Amino acid sequence: MKISVVKNILEANDRIAQDNRALFDEKDLTVINLMSSPGAGKTTLLEKTIDALKEDVRIGVIEGDIQSSQDAERIAHKGIPVVQINTGGACHLDGNMIRATFHEFDFDALDLLVVENVGNLVCPAEFKVGEDFKVMILSVTEGDDKPSKYPLMFHESKVLLINKIDLLPYVDCSIDIIRTEALKINPHLTLFEISCKTGEGLESWYTWLKDKVRKRRPAFIAKE
Amino acid sequence: MKISVVKNILEANDRIAQDNRALFDEKDLTVINLMSSPGAGKTTLLEKTIDALKEDVRIGVIEGDIQSSQDAERIAHKGIPVVQINTGGACHLDGNMIRATFHEFDFDALDLLVVENVGNLVCPAEFKVGEDFKVMILSVTEGDDKPSKYPLMFHESKVLLINKIDLLPYVDCSIDIIRTEALKINPHLTLFEISCKTGEGLESWYTWLKDKVRKRRPAFIAKE
Numbered sequence: 001m002k003i004s005v006v007k008n009i010l011e012a013n014d015r016i017a018q019d020n021r022a023l024f025d026e027k028d029l030t031v032i033n034l035m036s037s038p039g040a041g042k043t044t045l046l047e048k049t050i051d052a053l054k055e056d057v058r059i060g061v062i063e064g065d066i067q068s069s070q071d072a073e074r075i076a077h078k079g080i081p082v083v084q085i086n087t088g089g090a091c092h093l094d095g096n097m098i099r100a101t102f103h104e105f106d107f108d109a110l111d112l113l114v115v116e117n118v119g120n121l122v123c124p125a126e127f128k129v130g131e132d133f134k135v136m137i138l139s140v141t142e143g144d145d146k147p148s149k150y151p152l153m154f155h156e157s158k159v160l161l162i163n164k165i166d167l168l169p170y171v172d173c174s175i176d177i178i179r180t181e182a183l184k185i186n187p188h189l190t191l192f193e194i195s196c197k198t199g200e201g202l203e204s205w206y207t208w209l210k211d212k213v214r215k216r217r218p219a220f221i222a223k224e
Numbered sequence: 225m226k227i228s229v230v231k232n233i234l235e236a237n238d239r240i241a242q243d244n245r246a247l248f249d250e251k252d253l254t255v256i257n258l259m260s261s262p263g264a265g266k267t268t269l270l271e272k273t274i275d276a277l278k279e280d281v282r283i284g285v286i287e288g289d290i291q292s293s294q295d296a297e298r299i300a301h302k303g304i305p306v307v308q309i310n311t312g313g314a315c316h317l318d319g320n321m322i323r324a325t326f327h328e329f330d331f332d333a334l335d336l337l338v339v340e341n342v343g344n345l346v347c348p349a350e351f352k353v354g355e356d357f358k359v360m361i362l363s364v365t366e367g368d369d370k371p372s373k374y375p376l377m378f379h380e381s382k383v384l385l386i387n388k389i390d391l392l393p394y395v396d397c398s399i400d401i402i403r404t405e406a407l408k409i410n411p412h413l414t415l416f417e418i419s420c421k422t423g424e425g426l427e428s429w430y431t432w433l434k435d436k437v438r439k440r441r442p443a444f445i446a447k448e
Contacts (some may be wrong), residue, residue: 070373122315148291170391
């Protein structure tokens with residue numbers, strides 16, 4: 001009984017996510033669903049990525065938080081369109097919540113939409129929002145046992161950004177173990193080792209992301 | 225409709241948690257529900273606490289993880305009773321899961337039962353398991369905006385352990401902001417600043433916890 005309720009909720013969400021996806025396709029919009037534990041660095045990565053790409057790529061952001069609008073305010077400082085969703089307790093974003101923001105955006109004027117999910121390494125991985133792909137961040141401060149303990153997130157993600165590598169000298173965490181264990185769960189995972197603080201490794205991520213946007217909308221990014 | 229389903233689940237869980245609580249009371253057992261984001265240091269804190277208290281306090285542990293038994297194995301090395309619950313996807317422990325472990329323990333031979341919840345700063349706060357009180361850990365690497373972004377966990381907890389203070393020189397995080405914001409949400413919160421790595425601050429936590437166990441079972445801890 002309980003299981004069937006959960007299954008129905010997930011199936012209903014998948015249908016709404018498909019509808020969202022159809023609209024994004026029509027608009028040639030690249031959409032990423034950005035996920036991590038609380039405090040792994042989603043908003044900081046987003047700020048850096050906006051700074052690096054905004055001359056070439058028109059970016060919009062949906063900020064998901066249980067409560068507060070601090071993250072949306074940080075993004076708004078970058079002068080790009082941003083909508084805050086407050087879930088009011090819910091531990092993840094779903095297709096309907098994303099859909100409810102559509103009237104706030106002019107999708108014809110965007111190339112990339114980033115959905116920053118609620119900080120949670122579990123539930124967001126179960127709910128599609130209509131994204132092209134999921135991107136997850138793992139901070140080295142969380143430890144190298146996370147892939148084997150939270151496998152779904154690693155399984156569902158296309159990209160794993162291993163963040164805060166500047167802290168490696170001070171924590172007990174092996175990047176090799178993270179890599180090995182994560183690739184065991186998902187051999188197709190693209191990995192980047194980054195530090196949003198020092199900037200190390202970020203250029204490769206920017207290049208990769210711009211390339212994805214360019215593939216969908218080759219006419220737009222003509223500057224390079 | 226959706227809200228009523230969630231409400232029924234929570235109410236059903238509250239009833240089971242009350243039944244658990246009644247049994248723990250009968251056995252004069254102190255029970256804590258330990259919660260945090262992934263990688264904030266729950267298992268390490270538990271290892272340290274067991275080492276420090278085990279001469280005086282008979283401790284049992286329930287380990288909650290989505291998958292894997294790494295944490296239970298770490299605790300088993302301490303030579304105390306431990307049971308691993310694998311939730312198989314679920315993002316929190318509930319009263320029923322705890323109840324299902326009861327036949328594995330001899331509660332007459334325990335003074336303190338620690339339930340280590342799934343690493344998640346959101347959902348576990350909603351589900352009682354029959355604990356005397358909730359203890360949460362926040363790592364300074366997660367940032368000082370967490371109380372205002374994840375208020376329920378701070379609201380429900382009796383104790384906040386601010387961990388990894390040895391990393392303060394390397395991260396942008398103000399302990400003062402954490403204190404102020406957390407106490408705004410929950411003025412009754414007891415705070416400890418700790419480093420499981422260096423041991424700083426842990427003595428106060430041990431003393432506080434032993435005192436709680438002693439109150440319930442004064443006859444047992446006679447050594448001091």
